[in-house]
Amino acid sequence: MAPVPVDARSSHNVIALATAPWTSKALLAAIEWGVFTELSRREGTVADLCGRMDIEDGNVPEFLDILVALGLLDRTDGVYRNAAPADAYLNPHEHGADITPYLSFLNAGRDGWSRLTDGRAAGGPRSAGASSSAAFGEAIAAFERFTGLPGSPEDMDAGGKH
Known part of the structure; x- marks a missing residue:
């Protein structure tokens, strides 16, 4: 793996590395819950998606907005759809690229x-x-x-x- 370039004038890259597990988990949770699959079928509101995915809407609006911020979903007037990267690579109907x-x-x-660090903290393997x-x-x-x-x-x- 190539090293991530670090701009010595900004802590942004270091912070991005530290928070990468959070953004990664948002992506992976969306895959696990079928968000991109549902949106590849048709766009929808929070209520519509919750009904189609059979989940409570609790924090779903915030979760979907995280995916919007990551550039994976688009939202217009409360209606969500897959953004171009999700449509191209997270769409089960695109068999060659999914x-x-x-x-x-x-x-x-x-x-x-x-x-990873558990054994080290416990003093053993x-x-x-x-x-x-x-x-x-x-x-x-x-x-x-x-x-x-x-x-x-x-x-x-x-x-x-x-």
Whole structure:
């Protein structure tokens, strides 16, 4: 991975790195809840989307506005629709360009990353535990769906035997 350029005159890039998990989680939650899928079918208001996604509207307006601020949704007179990047890459009807399975794969590994420093803080090695094992299985399934390749180590030929 290439290093992120840092402008020494501004703390913006450092702050953006520190808050990246929040923006990432907003994107990944929207994928998990089916926001982009619903909006690829038709635009809608908060009430309409909540009904179609079968969720309470509690903080949905604020959540959708976060997606607007991130450039993933557009809102006009209270009606939401996918913005161009979401329509191009987060739309399950665009089979060749839809990256939601890959993003789901990345999301499945977030639990382990969120505990990255746990072992260090406890003074010992970090144990992955059963929940990350399940997340790994989900990540492999997402990998298989996204790539069409087998994801289990038994199915892969990494050593050139076949």
